[in-house]
Amino acid sequence: MSDHGFSDAERQALYRAIAERRDMRHFAGGSVAPEVMARLLRAAHQAPSVGLMQPWRFVRITTPALRQGIHGLVEAERVRTAEALGERADAFMKLKVEGVLECAELWVAALMDGREQYIFGRRTLPEMDLASLACAIQNLWLAARAEGLGLGWVSLFEPAALARLLGMPDGAKPLAVLCLGPVHEFYPAPMLVQEGWAQEKPLSEMIFENHWGQQP
Known part of the structure; x- marks a missing residue:
């Protein structure tokens, strides 16, 4: 082990958080203590970002009317997604895809405006701002799991709306x-696996050597 490595217990805790992180849809109400929420946001803010642009912005939703509005947008997209799925529409509509009304805290993670001025690392890959925000969300997700809290990432909505x-x-x-x-x-496993919607693929299928499709 490198001299800079963590202790055995610390490494095991990190890998456990990664392995047991789940995209949660079922919540138990309750609340999140302010000091815990502050720790989670600090973890998100410590994520890597292209050119140190820190493109993430987090909007806390505290009014019932806004929660209902967001739930309405999600529900509308859920119906449109089902229509686009064709023969799998009925199976999709039986899935629980969000916990907007049940979760203790509701946040919206967004990319900031004015991103075009940031060129470092984005000249050929402008989508690296999105990758940076995704890293921040993952940090928050893993920290939440370590705190014993569930987190669900909902992407069923029209961004402009x-x-x-x-x-x-x-x-x-x-x-x-x-x-x-x-x-x-x-x-105990990803919900979509439990529901029979999809199956996880083995890591071995994702690794190539030297050229695309060439197995090690």
Whole structure:
């Protein structure tokens, strides 16, 4: 082990959080203590970002009317997604895809406006701002699991409609509705696996050597 490595217990805790992180849809109400929420947001803010642009913005939703509005946008997209799925529409509509009304904390993670001025690392890959925000969300997700809290990333919404609802400036773009809070239990496997919607693929199928498709 490198001299800079963590202790055995610390490494095991980190890998456990990664392995047991779940995209949660079922929540137990309750609340998240302010000091815990502050720790989670600090973890998100410590994520890597291209050119240190820190493109993430987090909007806390505290009014019931806004929660209902966001739930309405998600429900509308859920129906449109079902229509687009064709023969799998009925199976999709039986899935629980969000916990917007049940979670203790509701947040919207968005990309800031004015991103075009940041060129470092984005000249050929402008989508690296999105990758940076995704890293921040993952940090928050793993920290939440370590705190015993569930988090669900909801992407079923029309970005422009959500931006209007939250009064975002031109150029800002919401990427995730984040449902966060206590849960009765964590899923033992990804919910879509449990529901028979999809199966996980082995890591061996994802690794190539030297050229695309060439197995090690």
